[in-house]
Amino acid sequence: MTKNQELKTNYSSVKKNKTDNKILGLLRENARISITEIAQKTRNSRATVQKRIEYMEATSIITGYTVRIKPNLNPQLIQAWMSIMVEGNKAQAVIKELRLDPAIQTLHTTNGKWDLLVEIQSDNLVNFDLILSRIRSISGIYNSETNILLSTYKI
CATH class of the missing domain: 1.10.10 (Arc Repressor Mutant, subunit A)
Structure with missing residues (x-):
C-alpha cells in the first residue's frame, strides 16, 4: 500500500x-x-x-505547489482574455486547435453568450496581433472579443 x-x-x-x-x-x-x-x-x-x-x-485538495513570477518582471508582456463563439458542434475541433497554440495559457468552456474563454500571453503587441489573427482564422470560430489585462490585483 x-x-x-x-x-x-x-x-x-x-x-x-x-x-x-x-x-x-x-x-x-x-x-x-x-x-x-x-x-x-x-x-x-x-x-x-x-x-x-x-x-x-x-485527497487531491492540494494538487501541487508553484512559483509565482513577479508580475512586472517582463513589462512588455501582454496578457489578455479572449471570449470565443463557436459554430454549431465544432467546439471540440476548435479546442483541439487552440490547445496546440503556445500563446494560450488556459482554456475554459463556458455557458452563456460565449462558448470558450482563453487566456493569451504575448511578448509584444506585434506578436499579440499575429496571435489574434491566427486564433480568429481557426475553422469553427465565428466571433470573438478580446480584453487586454491592464492591472492585476492579488486577492
Whole structure:
C-alpha cells in the first residue's frame, strides 16, 4: 500500500475544515512557508498542520505547489482574455486547435453568450496581433472579443 493510499484509508472520514482553509490560504500566499510558521499562524501544533497537509495532498485538495513570477518582471508582456463563439458542434475541433497554440495559457468552456474563454500571453503587441489573427482564422470560430489585462490585483 502506497503512502497516499494509506493516508486515504486513514482519513477516509475526514473532510476539509476551517483549519484546512487557513492552511490553504497561507500556502496560496507563499507555497514555501514552513510547517512551523503555518502552525503558529493557525494556532495548531506542527504535527496537526503536517497531517492536514498530507491529507489534502493525498485527497487531491492540494494538487501541487508553484512559483509565482513577479508580475512586472517582463513589462512588455501582454496578457489578455479572449471570449470565443463557436459554430454549431465544432467546439471540440476548435479546442483541439487552440490547445496546440503556445500563446494560450488556459482554456475554459463556458455557458452563456460565449462558448470558450482563453487566456493569451504575448511578448509584444506585434506578436499579440499575429496571435489574434491566427486564433480568429481557426475553422469553427465565428466571433470573438478580446480584453487586454491592464492591472492585476492579488486577492
